[in-house]
Amino acid sequence: MSTQTYRPLYQRPKSLSPVRNSYCPGCHHGIIHRLLAELIDELQIQERSVIVAPVGCSVLAYNFFEIDAIQAAHGRAPAVATGIKRVHPEMVVITYQGDGDLAAIGTAEIVHAANRGERITTVFVNNANFGMTGGQMAPTTLIGQKTETTPEGRDPLRNGFPIRVAEMIASLTGPVYVARVAVYTPPLVAKARNSMKKALLAQIEGRGFGFVEILSTCPTNWGLTPVQATKWLEENMVPYYPLAEFVGGPQT
Amino acid sequence: MTYELLCAGFGGQGVMLMGQLLAYAATIEGKETTFFQSYGPEMRGGTANCQVVISNTPISSPVLSSPQVVIVMNRPSFEKYEPMVHSGGILFVNSSLIDLVSQRADIETHYIPASQIAQEIGNTLVANLVMTGAYVERLHPIASESIEAVLKKTLTGRKEQYLALNLEAFKRGAAVITKTKEQTT
Amino acid sequence: MERVLMKGTEACAEAAIKAGCRYFFGYPITPQNEVASYMSKRMPEVGGVYLQGESELASINMVMGASAAGARAMTSSSSPGISLMQEGISYMVGCQLPGVIVNFVRGGPGLGGIGPAQSDYLQATKGGGHGDYNLVVLGPSSIQELVDLMKDAFEIADRYRNPVLILADGIIGQMMEAVQFKFEIDPTTLPDKTWALDGAKGRTKRLINSLDLVPERLEQHNWNLQAKFAQAAETELRWEEFLLDDAETVLVCFGTVARIAKKAIENARQKGIKVGMIRPISLWPFPQAPFQKFMAGAKRFLVVEMNAGQMLQDVRLAVCCQRPIRFSGKPGGTTFNPEMIEKLIWDLEEEGSK
Numbered sequence: 138m139s140t141q142t143y144r145p146l147y148q149r150p151k152s153l154s155p156v157r158n159s160y161c162p163g164c165h166h167g168i169i170h171r172l173l174a175e176l177i178d179e180l181q182i183q184e185r186s187v188i189v190a191p192v193g194c195s196v197l198a199y200n201f202f203e204i205d206a207i208q209a210a211h212g213r214a215p216a217v218a219t220g221i222k223r224v225h226p227e228m229v230v231i232t233y234q235g236d237g238d239l240a241a242i243g244t245a246e247i248v249h250a251a252n253r254g255e256r257i258t259t260v261f262v263n264n265a266n267f268g269m270t271g272g273q274m275a276p277t278t279l280i281g282q283k284t285e286t287t288p289e290g291r292d293p294l295r296n297g298f299p300i301r302v303a304e305m306i307a308s309l310t311g312p313v314y315v316a317r318v319a320v321y322t323p324p325l326v327a328k329a330r331n332s333m334k335k336a337l338l339a340q341i342e343g344r345g346f347g348f349v350e351i352l353s354t355c356p357t358n359w360g361l362t363p364v365q366a367t368k369w370l371e372e373n374m375v376p377y378y379p380l381a382e383f384v385g386g387p388q389t
Numbered sequence: 390m391t392y393e394l395l396c397a398g399f400g401g402q403g404v405m406l407m408g409q410l411l412a413y414a415a416t417i418e419g420k421e422t423t424f425f426q427s428y429g430p431e432m433r434g435g436t437a438n439c440q441v442v443i444s445n446t447p448i449s450s451p452v453l454s455s456p457q458v459v460i461v462m463n464r465p466s467f468e469k470y471e472p473m474v475h476s477g478g479i480l481f482v483n484s485s486l487i488d489l490v491s492q493r494a495d496i497e498t499h500y501i502p503a504s505q506i507a508q509e510i511g512n513t514l515v516a517n518l519v520m521t522g523a524y525v526e527r528l529h530p531i532a533s534e535s536i537e538a539v540l541k542k543t544l545t546g547r548k549e550q551y552l553a554l555n556l557e558a559f560k561r562g563a564a565v566i567t568k569t570k571e572q573t574t
Numbered sequence: 575m576e577r578v579l580m581k582g583t584e585a586c587a588e589a590a591i592k593a594g595c596r597y598f599f600g601y602p603i604t605p606q607n608e609v610a611s612y613m614s615k616r617m618p619e620v621g622g623v624y625l626q627g628e629s630e631l632a633s634i635n636m637v638m639g640a641s642a643a644g645a646r647a648m649t650s651s652s653s654p655g656i657s658l659m660q661e662g663i664s665y666m667v668g669c670q671l672p673g674v675i676v677n678f679v680r681g682g683p684g685l686g687g688i689g690p691a692q693s694d695y696l697q698a699t700k701g702g703g704h705g706d707y708n709l710v711v712l713g714p715s716s717i718q719e720l721v722d723l724m725k726d727a728f729e730i731a732d733r734y735r736n737p738v739l740i741l742a743d744g745i746i747g748q749m750m751e752a753v754q755f756k757f758e759i760d761p762t763t764l765p766d767k768t769w770a771l772d773g774a775k776g777r778t779k780r781l782i783n784s785l786d787l788v789p790e791r792l793e794q795h796n797w798n799l800q801a802k803f804a805q806a807a808e809t810e811l812r813w814e815e816f817l818l819d820d821a822e823t824v825l826v827c828f829g830t831v832a833r834i835a836k837k838a839i840e841n842a843r844q845k846g847i848k849v850g851m852i853r854p855i856s857l858w859p860f861p862q863a864p865f866q867k868f869m870a871g872a873k874r875f876l877v878v879e880m881n882a883g884q885m886l887q888d889v890r891l892a893v894c895c896q897r898p899i900r901f902s903g904k905p906g907g908t909t910f911n912p913e914m915i916e917k918l919i920w921d922l923e924e925e926g927s928k
Binding site for chain 1: 772
């Protein structure tokens with residue numbers, strides 16, 4: 138039987154390391170990693186990409202991609218990425234950050250990297266809490282949402298309001314592509330992939346800063362099954378965090 | 390031989406420039422030199438000072454304890470630094486703006502109407518060059534020609550129009566000292 | 575060779591460029607702002623990058639990124655800014671990344687003032703950030719020495735893959751002296767860094783990382799770092815011996831104070847006092863050897879610093895209770911003058927003859 142009889146329809150992307158990842162069952166990091174790896178393959182940038190891993194659940198992201206990698210201090214990935222990009226403008230520099238990393242401790246770094254229009258791409262995973270440290274309140278935690286540090290639910294009088302990061306980044310002049318996507322249904326996965334591709338192309342074509350916020354579940358810390366978590370995300374997060382292209386979409 | 394100088398005045402009187410000019414001149418003569426200025430918010434409005442050391446041998450301290458020579462451009466500087474002049478040292482006073490007379494018998498004092506001379510030749514801003522002229526003529530830490538060379542090198546382009554004025558101010562300051570020497574001999 | 579009259583901060587910047595540095599990241603803080611303004615003009619002329627970070631935190635992390643990409647990179651700041659950079663410095667050590675940090679020290683604590691000080695000695699020489707580590711710390715005492723040490727700093731940083739800190743002060747930054755640049759390094763001629771992130775083309779991927787969640791492996795990583803520090807502690811010692819051969823009173827000073835002390839020593843010598851000075855240039859590693867070398871003739875040590883007694887701790891370790899040590903300090907941004915130090919020498923002399 139000739140091997141040409143069979144054409145693989147689905148296989149591990151070359152840029153995704155053949156190792157087990159460290160994410161919880163039902164967490165969306167796995168899907169997002171795969172999408173990013175598929176795009177690195179598709180855009181043929183594996184040999185010139187570098188990923189800057191954050192502090193948080195994706196701290197080990199450097200183990201899961203077959204590209205050069207560096208692990209940054211909490212929140213500082215955009216500054217580290219800036220340094221790399223300024224030395225190697227021909228490289229594709231990607232920061233992969235969670236909401237504790239990017240929206241709390243690293244707000245200064247992301248806002249200013251975006252505002253400078255750094256030719257980098259940021260993948261921002263928003264799961265409405267600090268996952269790795271055990272489910273504490275994040276700036277993105279919803280009003281009333283119970284976490285380890287908001288046992289009665291987030292009270293805006295005490296803890297302020299959830300930050301809509303994509304909209305905040307979109308208010309700057311520097312970014313050329315800003316979107317919020319989710320990956321809890323196959324059509325949404327396809328849309329997310331498309332947005333991530335646009336954000337990478339913005340960098341590859343030297344146009345500017347690209348930012349994709351991706352809503353993700355956190356079944357472990359939310360205390361829900363993966364299926365329940367998906368439903369919770371759809372019913373609670375999506376209404377507050379609308380899925381849209383804010384900059385660089387067809388309308389803008 | 391080591392020359393130590395402290396210049397003081399208001400911010401804006403060109404005190405730093407005076408010190409830098411001497412340091413540049415020393416550098417082009419191949420001498421050792423240090424220039425140290427007071428820095429910080431006091432530079433705007435208050436008294437500013439700089440300390441210059443010129444020597445044929447390596448200079449240890451850029452910070453002076455009791456300077457051999459002091460140039461004061463305004464009254465607050467006179468009040469602060471006149472008592473600090475090293476015994477046997479020399480004090481240059483901008484007598485146009487300072488109506489005080491040193492009571493110290495152990496120092497040599499020169500009263501130079503620097504601002505007035507500067508005004509006579511066209512611009513009070515060159516009072517610093519008048520003082521520099523007097524200082525160089527009295528002590529010769531560096532040659533007058535070196536100051537002229539530095540002025541020619543730095544006052545170029547848009548600033549070239551001020552070259553003649555600065556050179557004239559320098560000469561007029563030197564002339565005050567020459568005249569004093571003639572009178573005393 | 576041409577001598578040029580330059581301000582310390584500007585000479586520092588030019589020296590970095592001549593040492594092959596093409597990437598400068600910084601944030602304004604007095605008294606060292608001319609480093610950034612000079613870099614912003616010069617870097618584009620040499621095809622380099624000057625970038626103003628949004629904070630010292632961002633700046634040191636940009637240095638970390640540029641260094642990870644294989645370039646000679648630096649930042650410069652003054653005390654409060656250096657405190658902010660400690661996080662990034664610790665990460666650079668953990669990641670084994672070279673880089674040069676210049677601290678033009680000003681008086682603290684807190685916002686402190688802008689006057690010259692040496693009060694960051696302990697922060698600089700004992701680690702500074704979290705974790706077990708040391709930086710090679712070099713303390714220049716003239717602008718020429720600052721220039722020469724900039725070249726050494728980049729070389730040492732590359733040699734050990736560890737950041738190097740230049741501990742200067744406001745006087746060195748703000749004064750002017752004639753300097754010569756005796757080196758000019760073209761960064762394209764520097765050896766390739768086989769660990770740098772430049773794309774996994776024709777090779778396996780590279781990782782630069784300070785994280786290891788397996789304690790035993792992290793322990794081994796620490797021992798590997800310690801082995802580098804031990805090597806540096808033997809190799810990178812630098813000091814100056816000043817009029818020590820017959821010295822009974824031995825001053826120990828670094829940086830600007832050492833310069834001011836020289837004048838005091840010269841003056842005291844003219845009056846017949848047997849006084850000299852050990853001037854540590856490498857503040858880490860701290861030079862112990864000259865203390866043992868001159869211990870026999872020394873009757874006493876006098877430590878003078880622009881702080882409340884920081885290097886004093888290292889001098890105590892070096893003297894090891896063999897001789898009395900006196901200390902005089904000026905914290906907060908004020909400066910000694912030669913007369914003050916000469917008086918300290920005389921006071922000790924009189925005490926000793928009683």
